[in-house]
Amino acid sequence: xxxxxxxxxxxxxxxxxxxxxxxxxxxxxxxxxxxxxxxxxxxxxxxxxxxxxxxxxxxxxxxxxxxxxxxxxxxxxxxxxxxxxxxxxxxxxxxxxxxxxxxxxxxxxxxxxxxxxxxxxxxxxxxxxxxxxxxxxxxxxxxxxxxxxxxxxxxxxxxxxxxxxxxxxxxxxxxxxxxxxxxxxxxxxxxxxxxxxxxxxxxxxxxxxxxxxxxxxxxxxxxxxxxxxxxxxxxxxxxxxxxxxxxxxxxxxxxxxxxxxxxxxxxxxxxxxxxxxxxxxxxxxxxxxxxxxxxxxxxxxxxxxxxxxxxxxxxxxxxxxxxxxxxxxxxxxxxxxxxxxxxxxxxxxxxxxxxxxxxxxxxxxxxxxxxxxxxxxxxxxxxxxxxxxxxxxxxxxxxxxxxxxxxxxxxxxxxxxxxxxxxxxxxxxxxxxxxxxxxxxxxxxxxxxxxxxxxxxxxxxxxxxxxxxxxxxxx
Amino acid sequence: xxxxxxxxxxxxxxxxxxxxxxxxxxxxxxxxxxxxxxxxxxxxxxxxxxxxxxxxxxxxxxxxxxxxxxxxxxxxxxxxxxxxxxxxxxxxxxxxxxxxxxxxxxxxxxxxxxxxxxxxxxxxxxxxxxxxxxxxxxxxxxxxxxxxxxxxxxxxxxxxxxxxxxxxxxxxxxxxxxxxxxxxxxxxxx
Numbered sequence: 001x002x003x004x005x006x007x008x009x010x011x012x013x014x015x016x017x018x019x020x021x022x023x024x025x026x027x028x029x030x031x032x033x034x035x036x037x038x039x040x041x042x043x044x045x046x047x048x049x050x051x052x053x054x055x056x057x058x059x060x061x062x063x064x065x066x067x068x069x070x071x072x073x074x075x076x077x078x079x080x081x082x083x084x085x086x087x088x089x090x091x092x093x094x095x096x097x098x099x100x101x102x103x104x105x106x107x108x109x110x111x112x113x114x115x116x117x118x119x120x121x122x123x124x125x126x127x128x129x130x131x132x133x134x135x136x137x138x139x140x141x142x143x144x145x146x147x148x149x150x151x152x153x154x155x156x157x158x159x160x161x162x163x164x165x166x167x168x169x170x171x172x173x174x175x176x177x178x179x180x181x182x183x184x185x186x187x188x189x190x191x192x193x194x195x196x197x198x199x200x201x202x203x204x205x206x207x208x209x210x211x212x213x214x215x216x217x218x219x220x221x222x223x224x225x226x227x228x229x230x231x232x233x234x235x236x237x238x239x240x241x242x243x244x245x246x247x248x249x250x251x252x253x254x255x256x257x258x259x260x261x262x263x264x265x266x267x268x269x270x271x272x273x274x275x276x277x278x279x280x281x282x283x284x285x286x287x288x289x290x291x292x293x294x295x296x297x298x299x300x301x302x303x304x305x306x307x308x309x310x311x312x313x314x315x316x317x318x319x320x321x322x323x324x325x326x327x328x329x330x331x332x333x334x335x336x337x338x339x340x341x342x343x344x345x346x347x348x349x350x351x352x353x354x355x356x357x358x359x360x361x362x363x364x365x366x367x368x369x370x371x372x373x374x375x376x377x378x379x380x381x382x383x384x385x386x387x388x389x390x391x392x393x394x395x396x397x398x399x400x401x402x403x404x405x406x407x408x409x410x411x412x413x414x415x416x417x418x419x420x421x422x423x424x425x426x427x428x429x430x431x432x433x434x435x436x437x438x439x440x441x442x443x444x445x446x447x448x449x450x451x452x453x454x455x456x457x458x459x460x461x462x463x464x465x466x467x468x469x470x471x472x473x474x475x
Numbered sequence: 476x477x478x479x480x481x482x483x484x485x486x487x488x489x490x491x492x493x494x495x496x497x498x499x500x501x502x503x504x505x506x507x508x509x510x511x512x513x514x515x516x517x518x519x520x521x522x523x524x525x526x527x528x529x530x531x532x533x534x535x536x537x538x539x540x541x542x543x544x545x546x547x548x549x550x551x552x553x554x555x556x557x558x559x560x561x562x563x564x565x566x567x568x569x570x571x572x573x574x575x576x577x578x579x580x581x582x583x584x585x586x587x588x589x590x591x592x593x594x595x596x597x598x599x600x601x602x603x604x605x606x607x608x609x610x611x612x613x614x615x616x617x618x619x620x621x622x623x624x625x626x627x628x629x630x631x632x633x634x635x636x637x638x639x640x641x642x643x644x645x646x647x648x649x650x651x652x653x654x655x656x657x658x659x660x661x662x663x664x665x
Contacts, residue, residue, distance in 0.1 A: 013478055018483060021480075021483055021487075022483055022487050022490075025483065025484060025487030025488075025491075026487045026490050026491055026494075029487055029488050029490075029491035029492075030490075030491040030494055030495065032491075033491050033494075033495040034490060034495055034499075036637060037499060054664065056522075056664075057506075058478075058504075060505055060506040061506055065502065082506055088616075088617075088618040089617065089618050089665055114522065115522075115523075116660075117618075118615035119619055120566065120617045120618075120620075120659070121616040121618050122616075123496070126535065132498060132506060133503070134503045135499060135502035135505075135506050136498075136499050136502075137498050137499065137502045154581055171480070171520040172480050173485075175480045178481065190650075203570060236568060248559075248663055248664065249522055249523045249559060249561070249663065249664040250521035250523055250617065250661060250662060251522065251524045251525050251557060251561075251661070251662055252525055252656055252659050252661035252662065253525040253526055253553060253659075253660050254527075254658065254659045255527065255529055255533055255534050255551055255657065255658045255662070256531040256533065256536050256570070256657040257533040257536075257570075257653065257655060257657070258535040258656040258657070258658065259533070259537050259538070259571075259653065259654070259655040259656075260538045260541060260547075260575055260579065260641060260653060260655075260656075261538065261539040261540070261541065261575070261652075261653035262540075262541045262542070262575055262578070262643060262649045262650055262651060262652050262653065263539075263540040263541060263542050263650065263651075264650060264651045275514045276662075308608065332579075343619075401544070401624075402559060404540060419563050423645060423646050423647060424621045425647070440531070445647070446542075446543075446647070447543055447544065447645050448543045448544035448545060448645075449497045449543060449544025449644075449645060450544070451544075
């Protein structure tokens, strides 16, 4: 008796099923191949792999693409290169953008293809970790979904993939004999893949058996399972060996051309010059108007510093044409006294004209006149008078606002050094000793704000002092 | 010749190998072709987009003859119309000038409402941070930008007004100086 279990009838292979098998197989083998390239390629050529996790490099790079990047070297980074670099905002993460230019200092300008503006932070060579060489498209999607916690998508993909594998397996199982039938038809019947058992009772010698069936490809049931293992392992490896990069979408809006220009000089207030100075004049000091004169509309500020004068002693000033008004008169017992008087010149003074200042004959005095332009013909808008015994004469006013001149005058016993705070312009110090030592100091600043103004001058020793701080409006 | 599983499988394997090669080659060539002229894809989903209402007119529009104490305030409404969540920061740069920015006090305030009905909400920059010169030298790009206005992608679009104030310091050193400044509101996706 001979039993032949060779080719017999095989199930009819439906064209739709066959097409479905090709599609499913194509998908699964594509998956395996892409995964293989994404893992093996970096290992073989010593590069790194990165998964794109944002779309700011689209359309060149999409989410889920794997970029295989080589070590950056000087000269290999140039405009057009796609590079992976440390994110300046979060240095523990990476950004994949394209180099679009370079700066004078050697750093590079980068931009995501999908961004309208370049990245605002330049990229240094030291921050670049790789230059893109090969893109393995889409294969990083499961790794990306896993990293983002998109478990629904991950699950759907797993279902599609497993279904494909299952379909392949079922199809192969059903149609495994088709391979067999093909071989048999070529051999006219049987081949050594067929099991032939010859139970010839007439031959007492023995049973003739063919060799064991070599296992045909079609009957390797385990192959689809192996395929499944391979790409599960692949995706695990891709997750482990690649790094997600943020492609960093950015956008901006600007306000440009904001231009501000300061006036050439602040306010129209100008200090013209010190007209004249007289020290140790006795009971009167006569000031002589210098070349240039003093035009109508300008202002003279007369500073009279006295030491040893009584508070009630009178000071008068006259030039024969203009009226002089006392704006400040401050004294500290008989130690020091400062008088500041103002004349808004109506009748211009010429070179050689005399301004006579009458004052008590005391132990020290100095008289000086400062010529200003641009002041209003009006009383001061703020005045502070202070006195003390220290090394820091100081006075404060609150300016009401508008362009103005702040004029600080100090009279102190002893000849000392002075230093002003910044922003104040010092008028040269006048020292006298007749025999008592006395300093006559002033400084000014042009201001235009409403708010506190302080005039402090620092001496190199403690002494008795008086100070007047006066604010005059422009006009 | 009949159709066998082996033949089907072979064609699938060959197809897969060819496809891998083609896909990788094509993607690599497209991505790394070295072109810097890629037109920005304005319609890309997941983008960060900021617009403002200044119609190209500067906040400080050619202010001249400034003296100490002069102060100028202007307001700009910045809107976020992007599709992804992002954080918006402010930075700036000077494009021309002789140094007046070192003599200008700067205040930047983010508010709610509109410029016409401004309600201050966050102090982005004020005198305790430094003057305009300090701002321009420290807030130079997104990573060093100031403010952390967080925006959410998608509709409705968010808008906030920003009020920027510059005051001339009382310092004669500023006389005759000038400066031209660009303020940038930049967002990056979070």
